[in-house]
Amino acid sequence: MTWISRVRNALAYVTKRETPDNLWHKCKGCGTMVFLKELQDNESVCPHCDFHERIGPAERFAALFDEGSFTVLASPRVADDPLKFRDSKRYVDRLKTARTDTGEPDAFLNASGTIQGRHAVVGVQDFAFMGGSMGQAVGEAFIAGVEAAIGARAPYIVFTASGGARMQEGILSLMQMPRTTVAIEMLHDAGLPYIVVLTDPTSGGVMAAYAMLGDVQIAEPRATLAFTGRRVIENTIREKLPDDFQTSEYYREHGLVDMVTHRHQLRETLGQLIGLLCEGRKAA
Known part of the structure; x- marks a missing residue:
């Protein structure tokens, strides 16, 4: 045609x-x-x-899970505007707009289902929701995903996409970095793997926290991955950075990610990893 x-x-x-x-x-x-x-x-x-x-949670879940096998988990409720923050717009108004545009409660959703017949809990961060920024709702959803994975004796797989911490929540946003780190340790204590898939873009406080703590680090091709901006680094060190700096391929070459995997191969790759990390452990 x-x-x-x-x-x-x-x-x-x-x-x-x-x-x-x-x-x-x-x-x-x-x-x-x-x-x-x-x-x-x-x-x-x-x-x-x-x-x-860039794609959101609905597309991720549909492409990743076995057809008809997954259930979207309820997101924990948190205070919408704990600091009564306002810049050019009220924070509560920004939240209302983001919820209307995306149809999601916040920037992080979990689902539970099977990938190639193997049970997994998957968390997806949505850049379309206020740049995937990390606030209390994201932190609580991440922890809820870990708890769901522990309860199901399944691995926790997280797809990151974020501009960093949510400035409208100040220190409460930054507190999610240690909280999510502790949650990952809970997963390890339960003997379950934590797998991260870095997508475009992942940066800031998310990059400094749960995005780089995976037992296995995967990245989609040509994704921008950074803690801070390219121009800030160049101005600080007064040097020109390589053209591929802060890309998935650069991170793989320098040992910061384990593999760069095409979206079409992600489902198969994750299914194999779950089998190796979980079923192999049970056999041992």
Whole structure:
């Protein structure tokens, strides 16, 4: 089927209120206009340059778990605006907008199900929700995911995507760094693996906490991974950094991640890892 036929067929289902703008997506990697349905069918990976677009929890869960096997876990409730913070807008208003736009309670969701027949609990951070920023809700959801994994005797797999700590929650946001670290130790004490998949972008306080504490560190191709910005580092050390600095491939070459895995191979790779880390341990 040619691209003209695909567009014509798609337009047949477009109502008068819809516009052709929602039929195409401009790839952030190569700038090519990609037919949106084709991009979605390819797990949001550009068919021209293989660039991995950002996706949210719903897409992650659907692509990762065995069909019909997973259940989204309830997110813990926390105070929405503990510091009564306001900048150009009230924090509560920013939260309302983010919840309306994403349909999610906050930037971190957990689900429990099977991956290639093996049970796992998966947590996904959504950059679309206030840049995936880490606040109390993210910390509580992470801890709830760990507790669910311990209760199910299953590994905990986390997909990170974040700009860092949520400034509207001040020190309460930074407190989530040690809290999530302790939760990971609880998982280890229970003899269960913690697997991290770093996606574009992962940075700031999240990078300094649970994003880099995995027993196995995986990254999607060409993801930006950093604690602080490139320009800040260059201005501090007064040197030009390599072009591939702070990318998945750079981290793999320097031993900071174990593997860079294409999105199409993630499900199979994680299924194999669960088998090696959990079933092998049971046999031993």
